[in-house]
């Protein structure tokens with residue numbers, strides 16, 4: 218697949234065989250670019266339909282050579298759930314949840330890792346590395362195991378959800394819990410990968426990883442019978458995913474497959490919201506949050522790497538950024554589970570909490586077709602449920618005790 222990597226700031230181009238993570242001349246973020254004119258003639262959507270709904274259905278739009286091995290665990294193909302009961306409760310006619318918790322390791326990161334780890338193998342890397350609030354490390358560890366690569370992950374000293382730690386451990390990653398936050402781990406890992414040859418970095422500044430994640434947009438388009446929704450709502454932490462999904466919709470437009478682009482709405486937790494703050498103040502840069510804090514530990518990030526791409530996505534798409542409180546997040550998590558049978562981790566519920574807030578404020582109207590992306594499975598973070606839900610009632614095993622506890626006695 219013909220592509221190059223381009224700096225989003227100064228436009229310098231790099232060849233596909235070069236391993237770099239930021240622009241060498243201005244340090245800005247990078248993006249994978251294709252020759253859309255030649256792609257348009259090569260893409261046949263009828264052929265796509267003959268392949269399973271998955272990341273690799275769209276292989277013509279992914280930057281991995283046809284001949285290269287694909288490191289896959291069956292990622293993508295997640296449900297786009299029509300949420301009638303939740304829609305009624307929130308006052309929306311057409312609400313969908315794209316449930317990324319259905320991926321092999323339980324989060325959207327698997328879409329990025331199938332492409333990113335395939336790229337690592339293509340470049341001959343033997344070791345892969347990332348910083349993570351938990352899901353990235355779980356996913357990278359699994360894909361590294363599948364590919365036979367060594368995996369190193371740096372996680373913050375506190376507040377990594379139990380399920381995610383368990384995953385990184387069982388897949389055999391070297392886990393370093395560093396003294397500091399995700400932002401500290403993130404800085405450390407970039408330096409490590411830039412100066413230590415042979416370590417392939419798979420955080421979301423790696424533009425190849427985002428190419429995998431953009432397939433969320435393609436699948437939504439496919440599942441809505443070849444059209445885009447009016448509005449897409451995404452939880453935002455390091456800001457790679459919202460940027461990737463926006464790129465996916467832009468690809469579809471460039472290829473002539475859609476004429477209308479959706480509004481992109483990013484939701485941050487109130488205690489970790491530098492991009493939402495910049496958006497609301499009309500700033501062109503962010504002020505990092507020094508001590509980011511939220512129950513949604515996956516998005517407990519004060520200095521998001523891809524803030525610039527995310528701000529562009531929401532501004533160009535005429536969308537917006539909003540914040541939600543921890544209470545709103547936990548309430549939305551419960552609402553989604555109880556009205557739709559979909560159990561997501563707190564960070565994912567931020568998209569539902571944001572939707573509720575924006576419908577209430579009149580910023581989203583009832584006839585808009587809305588897709589909320591829920592990014593990770595609820596079982597990732599079982600401890601939080603103790604806070605959000607009532608404890609089981611202890612009863613004796615006899616009929617009268619059980620009936621009394623259920624209010625069935627007369």
Ligand code: F0G
Pocket residue numbers: 324348349350351352353354421452453454455456457458459515516562564565592593
């Ligand atoms: N939701 C979940 C469940 C996540 O794990 C993350 C990010 C996000 C949302 C935000 O996505 O960073 O692309 O804006 N988790 C990263 C990690 C940071 O290390 O697992 P983003």
